[in-house]
Amino acid sequence: MSTQPKRVLVLGGTVYLSQTIARLAVERGHRVTVAARGTSGEPPAGAEFTAIDRSVPGGVDALRGKEFDAVFDVARIPAHVTPVLDALADRAGHWSFVSTISVYKHFHVVSDELHDPTAPDSTDPAIEVYGASKVACENLVRERLGDKALITRPGLIVGPGDRNDRLGYWPLRMAEGGEILAPAPRERLLQWIDVEDYATWLLDAADAGTSGTLDAIGHPIGMGAFLDGVGAALQEQGVIDAPPQLTWVPQEFLLEHGVNMWAGPDSLGMWVTTPEYDGHGSRPAGPAIAAGLRLSPLADTVARWWAANAAAPRLKAGLSRVKEGEVLAAFHGREPDPGLARLDRERRFAVPAPETPDYEG
Structure with missing residues (x-):
């Protein structure tokens, strides 16, 4: 991989995956520009901030005439992709x-048919057209960039900063x-990709000039192996002293009881x-x-999440203890614990409504 500093643009760069990309790029010594509205979060220290608004005419004019060795984009609205392509492609x-x-039309089987x-x-x-919108975004990027473009399709992205906390519920509950x-x-079976692993790979791929379209996902494992792994990781860290x-x-019982x-x-x-x-x-x-x-390894992902959240956790997904207790009581045929x-x-921690689609970076 190249060790020479590069001019890197992260479109977004203030939330979760895009923020992680920007932070790691700064740590590699790259000259990093973060371009966003600046309303969702802060860019990492060491990055230059450029205010843009893709939703208005002329909203990306601040990027015109600039050159970058690598551009990273997580957009999900097709109309927001074309202006930056016009300015920078x-x-x-x-x-x-x-x-x-979510670009794949079917989830009941492994299929490459797209929306x-x-x-x-x-x-x-709308979340209902999320996958179809991303297909349109992919097409726009391919048409303009050709073999200079890498399109990656992540599944569940987990780790520190996840605004939906798919992973985070489990270590805190345990x-x-x-x-x-x-x-x-x-x-x-379930799959995920660690946000640090994903961001690292994207930066490496930019260095290597990798192009094409690839899923960004880890190996599938069973739910039992996953939960056993989370528990084992917490035991290794001394958070819990037994499995x-x-x-x-x-699942039928869970669905019947509103889980x-x-x-x-x-x-x-x-x-x-x-089987859905x-x-x-x-x-x-x-x-x-x-x-x-x-x-x-799962243990490393759990350790990173715990280190980032355990001191002042604010969980954004999961069952309340009351709800969990009601379901368990019904399953065992007993009265809930008041x-x-x-x-x-x-x-x-608190459990507000989800803020982003399931795969948003």
């Missing part, structure tokens, strides 16, 4: 566009102890149902690994 050495596995794209000038932000609701079956006490509850998938209120992070999502957690990781993606309301009041 001919002045960029490499272009990395972060898409999503039909939205119109290239679409401004629709740290609290007691009986823990777990979604059966144990064999249900978590997991009670495996069938949600994915993220947000009353959800179990990382969990989706079978059997293909969602089974996509091949091999092509990305062959292209340089290096995957952290003391769980006190535990909820004492918790150091």
Whole structure:
């Protein structure tokens, strides 16, 4: 990989994946420009900030005439992609566009069939057209950049800064102890990509000039192996002194009692149902690994999340202790524990509604 400082532009750069890309690029000694509205967060120390607003005419004029060795974009609105392409496509050495596995039309099987794209000038932000919008964004980037473009399709991105906390629910819940609701079956496959691994790979790929379209995802593992791994990581760090006490509850029972998938209120992070999502957690990781993606062990991902959040956690997904207790009580045929309301009041984290789509970077 090149060790020469590069001119790097991160479109966004103030939230989660894009912020991690910008931070790691600064740490590598690159000259980093973060271009955003500046309303969602702060750019990392050492990066230059340029104010842009893709939603208004002339909103990216501050980028015109500039040249960059590498550009990184996480946009999901097609109409927001064209202005930056018009301003920079001919002045960029490499272009990395972060898409999503939501571009795939089917999740019940592993399939490469894509959603039909939205119109290239679409401004629709609805989650219902998220995958179709990303297809349109991909097409715009390919048409303008050709073999200078790398398009990656992440699955669930987890780690510090995740505004949906798919992973984060589990270490914090395990740290609290007691009986823990777990979604059966144990064999249900899931996948993720660590935000640090992903950002590192994208920077390496820009150095190497990697192009094409690749899924950005780790190897699939069962829900049981995942939860066992989270528990083992917490034991290694001395957070807990025994394996978590997991009670495996069938998905039909969970759904009947109002437990949600994915993220947000009353959800179990990382969990989706079978068979509707059997293909969602089974996509091949091999092509990305062959292209340089290096995957952290689960223990390292948990350790990074814990180090970033444990001192003052503010969880954004998961079951309240009251809700979990009600479901477990119904499963066991007993009365709920009234003391769980006190535990909820004492918790150091909150559970607001999700702020971004499931794959947003």
